[in-house]
Amino acid sequence: MAKKKEVSVEKKLRSLFDLQLIDSRIDEIRSVRGELPLEVEDLENEISGLNSRLEDFNSEHKEYQSQVALQKNNIVVAKEEDKKYEGNLKNVRNNREYNSIQKEQEYQKLEIELSEKRIREFQAKSELKSISIEEVQTKLDERNAHLSAKNDELSSIMSETEKEEKLLLKKSKEFSENIEEKLMASYHKIRSSVRNGLAIVPVERGASGGSYFAIPPQTQMEIASRLKIITDEHSGRILVDEKLAEEERVKMSSIFKKSRK
Numbered sequence: 001m002a003k004k005k006e007v008s009v010e011k012k013l014r015s016l017f018d019l020q021l022i023d024s025r026i027d028e029i030r031s032v033r034g035e036l037p038l039e040v041e042d043l044e045n046e047i048s049g050l051n052s053r054l055e056d057f058n059s060e061h062k063e064y065q066s067q068v069a070l071q072k073n074n075i076v077v078a079k080e081e082d083k084k085y086e087g088n089l090k091n092v093r094n095n096r097e098y099n100s101i102q103k104e105q106e107y108q109k110l111e112i113e114l115s116e117k118r119i120r121e122f123q124a125k126s127e128l129k130s131i132s133i134e135e136v137q138t139k140l141d142e143r144n145a146h147l148s149a150k151n152d153e154l155s156s157i158m159s160e161t162e163k164e165e166k167l168l169l170k171k172s173k174e175f176s177e178n179i180e181e182k183l184m185a186s187y188h189k190i191r192s193s194v195r196n197g198l199a200i201v202p203v204e205r206g207a208s209g210g211s212y213f214a215i216p217p218q219t220q221m222e223i224a225s226r227l228k229i230i231t232d233e234h235s236g237r238i239l240v241d242e243k244l245a246e247e248e249r250v251k252m253s254s255i256f257k258k259s260r261k
């Protein structure tokens with residue numbers, strides 16, 4: 001059985017640095033997109049809530065109007081009854097019948113007064129609900145306009161970056177498959193633990209990229225020899241020499257140009 005060819009440390013470092021360049025570009029794209037998707041989602045949730053509230057308010061307003069109509073109808077009925085009893089007074093035969101009709105008339109008048117009171121109450125509630133409906137509708141219109149603007153902004157950014165991001169994600173996966181599992185695990189662990197997502201950085205001016213901590217000359221020589229993987233004792237990042245980093249940047253620039261077309 002043929003023995004699997006051993007990959008040199010230098011080749012591993014180059015592959016890792018290339019992967020870092022790709023992943024950093026993906027990070028940049030997502031940074032440009034920023035919080036927009038979350039803002040859009042929050043606005044959509046808020047609009048959904050406002051629509052539900054508006055629906056409830058409209059339903060309540062409709063119910064108040066129905067109650068006003070019902071009470072007005074009760075007044076019409078009560079007045080008709082009173083008119084009928086008024087006619088019956090002309091035909092009473094004794095005091096007992098007269099008193100009975102009088103009581104019925106008093107009852108109808110009380111019914112009219114009660115209905116009029118309820119009409120005033122329901123109309124007041126209806127007016128207050130109309131104000132609430134207007135306020136919610138105004139807020140809803142504002143949020144819809146805001147959402148429309150945010151969606152336009154997001155669509156614009158997505159149209160500019162979505163294709164590039166997909167191609168880079170594909171490249172990231174391809175490059176990852178060429179790196180041994182243990183090294184990839186270390187790479188992802190470092191990336192997740194540092195603020196800018198840089199797991200592998202070049203030595204610049206005698207220090208780890210983005211760091212102020214000097215690297216001893218002997219360690220710099222070992223890094224430049226590319227014979228073993230060396231990490232920065234302060235940040236934990238994997239270190240490469242500046243020349244290797246520049247060579248890989250030049251090489252990867254063509255991939256980035258193609259991904260933007």
